[in-house]
Amino acid sequence: MVEKASDAELKKGFRTHLKQTRGQIKRLDQAFKRLKVKPEGTKCPAIDGIIDEANEIVGEIDDKMVLNAALIAAAQAVEHYEITRYGTLVAWAKLLGRNDVAKVLNMTLKEEKATDKKLTGIAKRKINRKAAARQRKRPDAVERAENSMLVAASGIPAV
Numbered sequence: 001m002v003e004k005a006s007d008a009e010l011k012k013g014f015r016t017h018l019k020q021t022r023g024q025i026k027r028l029d030q031a032f033k034r035l036k037v038k039p040e041g042t043k044c045p046a047i048d049g050i051i052d053e054a055n056e057i058v059g060e061i062d063d064k065m066v067l068n069a070a071l072i073a074a075a076q077a078v079e080h081y082e083i084t085r086y087g088t089l090v091a092w093a094k095l096l097g098r099n100d101v102a103k104v105l106n107m108t109l110k111e112e113k114a115t116d117k118k119l120t121g122i123a124k125r126k127i128n129r130k131a132a133a134r135q136r137k138r139p140d141a142v143e144r145a146e147n148s149m150l151v152a153a154s155g156i157p158a159v
């Protein structure tokens, strides 16, 4: 996504969150250590589906501005998924009396929420408008661009 984004702010945002994600993996290790549980890898069909969908969308969009809007939509689908998972884990850790673990995971939850908010801000402030303006400038491509935005929007959870 860092490579595909053509807006400097969006590119920087993706890069920042990539760094944060590496820190989040360390926090997961901390949580497992506190719980005295050995972490194991597992398949996650839900996130695999979200990633597959994002790759599909990216492959279907030629226009750079529309692509930026679609990248935000796809990234927010990932963030929303992460928010549900970390939100549940924090709640369960608290319920089980593991406030130490809840505290570690809550740091990640806050980062995910902040990232989602930041993406909404970038989209609303400029990217979505620029993508929509692109359609108007190229009437021959209106239908294609509209379809691209619809495809991108279908990846957004209805919240």
Ligand SMILES: [Fe+2]
Pocket: 017, 021, 078, 079, 082, 112, 115
């Ligand atoms: Fe994230």
